[in-house]
Amino acid sequence: MLLRNLKIWDGIENHYSDQFDALRITDQGLLVLTTSDDIQGGEATQDLAGAYAIPGLIDAHIHLCLDPREPDPFAHGKLPESEQLKAMAERAYKMVRAGITSARDLGGGQWLELKIRDAIKSGDIQGPRLVCAGQPITSVEGHCHFWGGEANDEASALTVLDRQVKKGVDLIKVMATGGNITPGSRPVDAQFDETIIRAIVRAANSQGFSVAAHCHGVDGIRNAAHAGVTTIEHCSWVGPEGWGKHYEPELARTIGEKGIWVSPTVNAGWGRHLGNERYLAAINARYQAMKAEGCRLIASTDAGIPNVFHEDLPKALAVFKAVAALSNLETLKSATSECARAVGLEAVTGRLADGLSADILMFDQSPLDNLEVLENPSWIFANGQQITGQ
């Protein structure tokens, strides 16, 4: 199939392509960039009349098993498996209908998201391409311990890791600090020391897995950064004085130098802070400082936690831009090419380039000029399959 008369953003450059204006989707669902006059015999064509095409969006942090309408994070674990799978498939479908064509699932207790991943991959259901972490490694009674990944020392942490690998996960998640949604767990507290996280990273990397580390408190950020994790989730700089109050330039430099991605889980709900000028100035300054130290940012929402809906990444990106003081280009890259690199999908998606998966969103207006258009894609292709459009 040939999609003609497009303005193509490749996921990298600050402009639309001056070389190509058409995308061919091969029978394998892969992309070929070409020109509108390159119609091959017998090929289906679609004239998009100057629509703007960009790569499908990627959310670097979701939990498919969590129901955002449910205040109790463990409520889902009490439902029968079939009911959970049905709800998860519905969430996955909503995501891909919103233009989220890939996502990284950072934790559940029963590996059900791996079943959804495989059902999407085999074409049984429609949803984003998923990479999944399974049970996060956490301390005894630590953050999200109800998912079953508790460990009290290095050996038991590696036992939890081995269990995830046997179940077929794509990466490893470690809770380096406490978190909000677990009673008795405090975001400021580090859960593991650097030695244990280092052992987790070594064991994961040696088997080809990346490591995502949940980090609110600055001690946990330090342990995770020094241990060389792949992505730091949240990165909330929580200290004794509270959220965002304990930014350390030296530590941000280490994160930048090590090439660790920061995944700040800015969801659409953060929009409520944007009218608070003092808050906005402080958080803008912190993100600017992190960027100046070389920290690379990726888009993520933590979808599934209360009131954070799985399909809302397109809405969250304009808020992420405002919170982190990003340009439209930086924001779009954080949800496409940069995000694909961070979650290990750069050889598959994140750009509109020859040989990558045909994950394509099309718009009547230019997303490079206005991020709000992301909420209204006119056409969506995911993995070469048309999801919406005429």
Ligand SMILES: [Zn+2]
């Ligand atoms: Zn999370």
